[in-house]
Amino acid sequence: xxxxxxxxxxxxxxxxxxxxxxxxxxxxxxxxxxxxxxxxxxxxxxxxxxxxxxxxxxxxxxxxxxxxxxxxxxxxxxxxxxxxxxxxxxxxxxxxxxxxxxxxxxxxxxxxxxxxxxxxxxxxxxxxxxxxxxxxxxxxxxxxxxxxxxxxxxxxxxxxxxxxxxxxxxxxxxxxxxxxxxxxxxxxxxxxxxxxxxxxxxxxxxxxxxxxxxxxxxxxxxxxxxxxxxxxxxxxxxxxxxxxxxxxxxxxxxxxxxxxxxxxxxxxxxxxxxxxxxxxxxxxxxxxxxxxxxxxxxxxxxxxxxxxxxxxxxxxxxxxxxxxxxxxxxxxxxxxxxxxxxxx
Amino acid sequence: xxxxxxxxxxxxxxxxxxxxxxxxxxxxxxxxxxxxxxxxxxxxxxxxxxxxxxxxxxxxxxxxxxxxxxxxxxxxxxxxxxxxxxxxxxxxxxxxxxxxxxxxxxxxxxxxxxxxxxxxxxxxxxxxxxxxxxxxxxxxxxxxxxxxxxxxxxxxxxxxxxxxxxxxxxxxxxxxxxxxxxxxxxxxxxxxxxxxxxxxxxxxxxxxxxxxxxxxxxxxxxxxxxxxxxxxxxxxxxxxxxxxxxxxxxxxxxxxxxxxxxxxxxxxxxxxxxxxxxxxxxxxxxxxxxxxxxxxxxxxxxxxxxxxxxxxxxxxxxxxxxxxxxxxxxxxxxxxxxxxxxxx
DNA sequence: TTGAAAGCGCTAACAG
DNA sequence: CTGTTAGCGCTTTCAA
Numbered sequence: 001x002x003x004x005x006x007x008x009x010x011x012x013x014x015x016x017x018x019x020x021x022x023x024x025x026x027x028x029x030x031x032x033x034x035x036x037x038x039x040x041x042x043x044x045x046x047x048x049x050x051x052x053x054x055x056x057x058x059x060x061x062x063x064x065x066x067x068x069x070x071x072x073x074x075x076x077x078x079x080x081x082x083x084x085x086x087x088x089x090x091x092x093x094x095x096x097x098x099x100x101x102x103x104x105x106x107x108x109x110x111x112x113x114x115x116x117x118x119x120x121x122x123x124x125x126x127x128x129x130x131x132x133x134x135x136x137x138x139x140x141x142x143x144x145x146x147x148x149x150x151x152x153x154x155x156x157x158x159x160x161x162x163x164x165x166x167x168x169x170x171x172x173x174x175x176x177x178x179x180x181x182x183x184x185x186x187x188x189x190x191x192x193x194x195x196x197x198x199x200x201x202x203x204x205x206x207x208x209x210x211x212x213x214x215x216x217x218x219x220x221x222x223x224x225x226x227x228x229x230x231x232x233x234x235x236x237x238x239x240x241x242x243x244x245x246x247x248x249x250x251x252x253x254x255x256x257x258x259x260x261x262x263x264x265x266x267x268x269x270x271x272x273x274x275x276x277x278x279x280x281x282x283x284x285x286x287x288x289x290x291x292x293x294x295x296x297x298x299x300x301x302x303x304x305x306x307x308x309x310x311x312x313x314x315x316x317x318x319x320x321x322x323x324x325x326x327x328x329x330x331x332x333x334x335x336x337x338x339x340x341x342x343x344x
Numbered sequence: 345x346x347x348x349x350x351x352x353x354x355x356x357x358x359x360x361x362x363x364x365x366x367x368x369x370x371x372x373x374x375x376x377x378x379x380x381x382x383x384x385x386x387x388x389x390x391x392x393x394x395x396x397x398x399x400x401x402x403x404x405x406x407x408x409x410x411x412x413x414x415x416x417x418x419x420x421x422x423x424x425x426x427x428x429x430x431x432x433x434x435x436x437x438x439x440x441x442x443x444x445x446x447x448x449x450x451x452x453x454x455x456x457x458x459x460x461x462x463x464x465x466x467x468x469x470x471x472x473x474x475x476x477x478x479x480x481x482x483x484x485x486x487x488x489x490x491x492x493x494x495x496x497x498x499x500x501x502x503x504x505x506x507x508x509x510x511x512x513x514x515x516x517x518x519x520x521x522x523x524x525x526x527x528x529x530x531x532x533x534x535x536x537x538x539x540x541x542x543x544x545x546x547x548x549x550x551x552x553x554x555x556x557x558x559x560x561x562x563x564x565x566x567x568x569x570x571x572x573x574x575x576x577x578x579x580x581x582x583x584x585x586x587x588x589x590x591x592x593x594x595x596x597x598x599x600x601x602x603x604x605x606x607x608x609x610x611x612x613x614x615x616x617x618x619x620x621x622x623x624x625x626x627x628x629x630x631x632x633x634x635x636x637x638x639x640x641x642x643x644x645x646x647x648x649x650x651x652x653x654x655x656x657x658x659x660x661x662x663x664x665x666x667x668x669x670x671x672x673x674x675x676x677x678x679x680x681x682x683x684x685x686x687x688x
Numbered sequence: 689t690t691g692a693a694a695g696c697g698c699t700a701a702c703a704g
Numbered sequence: 705c706t707g708t709t710a711g712c713g714c715t716t717t718c719a720a
Binding site for chain 1: 705706707708709713
């Protein structure tokens with residue numbers, strides 16, 4: 001196991017000083033321009049033939065950089081996240097960065113600890129796809145000067161750049177779709193209010209109801225504690241118990257919708273015959289469902305890409321201000337879970 | 345953004361030399377035992393109050409370690425892999441390691457390049473979940489002294505430790521299940537023969553057919569080029585074209601099985617009424633399928649854990665020999681896609 | 689039992 | 705344009 005060549009080896013081979021080699025190989029042309037073309041060429045060749053590869057650990061120790069970024073997500077086994085992760089990777093990898101992916105499971109203390117782990121690792125920046133609406137730890141990290149951007153969710157603090165989806169428009173598309181089908185008693189299973197998505201989607205629902213002149217009692221709302229199927233079941237149950245005349249349930253997320261569908265099946269209520277259901281996110285594998293779910297598609301891969309690009313800009317061009325707010329477009333995907341209400 | 349305290353700061357605070365601090369804080373007790381208990385205690389306290397955290401970059405530069413491992417998988421968007429990745433993470437993280445996950449997409453040149461990226465990153469070891477049966481690059485890396493273990497698949501070269509599932513037993517369970525249901529014309533969609541899984545599962549199929557005294561013509565085999573739904577469709581089509589009397593299709597993997605199911609639906613052939621289908625892996629979200637797939641469950645999370653443990657042993661206890669071959673148990677999961685053949 | 693000194697591989701002043 | 709020097713934070717001889 002012979003060790004790999006260093007800058008010194010190249011210096012020896014070319015007869016110039018190590019620092020000259022460093023300069024010749026620096027990707028920043030401002031430094032290279034100070035050297036004679038001839039030396040640069042010689043150094044390049046020597047590096048090539050020796051198979052030189054810079055030692056990032058050493059360079060990093062010197063300039064305190066690691067060319068790694070932390071990626072925080074709730075849980076990679078949630079199919080929503082793999083495409084996002086690949087989007088991130090697709091811009092990071094070509095630029096020489098690697099990502100350290102950590103799963104918070106939406107547990108606050110785990111998030112805190114992982115944040116600590118990432119800082120200790122000296123990551124050059126963080127993409128947080130698991131942020132809470134208020135997140136003091138996060139703001140603290142940002143204040144400490146570590147580039148950070150949130151993905152899918154935003155922190156209300158206002159200092160952290162974010163990339164989110166057009167939640168408002170998504171809810172409006174779903175609502176209008178149901179309304180246009182003829183539904184007039186549309187319930188809402190809202191998401192956890194501790195996430196910006198939960199809060200924004202609920203707000204959008206209230207807003208459009210008001211716009212359409214629908215009274216609050218005709219648009220019952222139950223907020224879930226978290227985004228999962230069990231909560232979807234529970235909330236759907238409560239809605240139907242309180243208000244058996246509901247003909248459609250607009251859910252703040254696909255997993256809640258899947259739970260709602262499950263409950264309907266349990267109770268022998270036909271979907272979409274008796275009750276229509278819509279989701280949000282268009283998670284992969286949704287089309288495996290026996291009944292296709294009408295939902296709002298978000299740009300998963302692109303969201304990953306965009307957040308990574310913004311983070312890189314923050315890391316590498318700290319002079320240029322990075323965009324603070326990026327909102328990606330969404331689109332409605334109509335499948336089988338929505339239909340006109342039974343015309344009783 | 346005040347920088348974090350170094351070993352020097354502690355030295356100054358306690359009045360001892362930096363090297364003494366290093367020794368006092370060394371987790372290896374052999375080194376600490378040389379120091380007086382009093383000094384160790386003082387250093388510990390100072391480290392605590394200053395909030396000292398060792399700088400891995402610096403330590404790594406010195407001892408050439410990074411406390412990071414590379415994890416190669418085909419594609420994180422394949423739901424089979426997230427549980428594996430979390431299994432790996434669950435043992436790595438508590439021991440202070442992070443994992444760098446890369447997706448090969450089963451493209452050889454991508455694999456080569458990523459392997460290069462990982463080496464350049466100086467990972468302490470590699471878990472390869474995307475290995476080919478013959479993989480010179482891999483053997484080369486292993487020979488270079490970088491700890492490496494393969495996961496799910498094995499390299500035939502024989503020098504690389506592996507953690508795989510009991511492919512043979514899995515195929516036998518599926519076959520017996522079909523046979524016991526009464527099937528006598530069982531076809532096989534085999535996996536790509538460039539992966540050990542494809543090869544082993546096919547071998548097991550041939551073996552058990554022979555055991556049951558089934559002639560080769562009564563057990564048609566078509567090998568897929570890769571593990572995906574399109575190939576499953578194609579292969580199932582060929583099987584039914586050549587041999588319309590087949591009553592069951594045993595697939596080397598779930599995705600092939602999903603493809604086969606799709607083809608049956610296309611042709612209006614009822615499953616399990618006319619043709620039964622089985623898969624392999626028990627991928628998450630399989631239960632979303634309109635028709636539950638009978639399959640062989642592999643221990644995904646545990647496989648991740650086991651491979652990580654073995655890798656850590658190779659890294660940290662290079663003296664103790666790591667287990668070369670680990671075969672995890674599998675179990676049959678019976679769902680709706682298998683039933684007795686129509687008794688025509 | 690502790691200190692001194694060297695060096696891992698690289699970059700960044702500062703000279704010249 | 706290029707060489708010299710110093711040092712990032714840590715570990716590890718070698719002395720004392």
